[in-house]
Amino acid sequence: MSDRPLRRRPSSFDRATLARPALEVAPSLLGAILRSRDDVGTVAVRVTEVEAYMGAEDPGSHAYRGRTTRNAVMFGPAGHLYVYFTYGMHWCLNVVCGETGVATAALIRAGAIIEGVDLARHRRPAARSDRELARGPARLASALGITGAANGTDILDDGAVTLSPGEHAPGPTSSGPRVGVSGPGGDGDRFPWRLWITDEPSVSRYRPHVPKRRR
């Protein structure tokens, strides 16, 4: 009934906003715009799926066993990019959250391309449809042309990679647990690590984390 105006989203992220635990920051990342530009061109995505990592509290976090060379930027100030290499071939990217010294971050798991589709297609020839271009954390990094070279980038400082709030609220969102991992505060294995925009085609259907079976 009230004529409450649609809440206007701020035009940029404030570092203090990101300097909270990833679980609190993650909702504001849904619908946000991640833009990457280099000599070749620009690709931007609307973030559709994120996953929170809670540092020392989270056995699944790269920071669980403390600071190392690889995870060092997770311990730095919020608003920087933590890019890591995995499975011998993939880059994945996180938005560092939390206070300096607290290693919490949000993995950007999926997005919808809103700018530079041609370049994204060129970088991801295996994608059979545009919704697959940035579906999955490594695919997203690939579509954006982000590699380890971008590790530590300040994404609030108008550099090669920038993050800004989306113009529109993301609409209905969903969350899901990651099974097999204890949540912070002893919540057991039902913690909503993942958030995504409901019914978004660029998000793969939720699959419980299955430990790889030995043979």
Added chain:
DNA sequence: ATCATGATTTACT
């Protein structure tokens, strides 16, 4: 559509 498998580097034990 789903399922199984191989690819291949890095960080850490």
Added chain:
DNA sequence: GTAAATCATGATT
């Protein structure tokens, strides 16, 4: 040496 915050591919339903 081993596990890893994954993906592309080819087989199968």
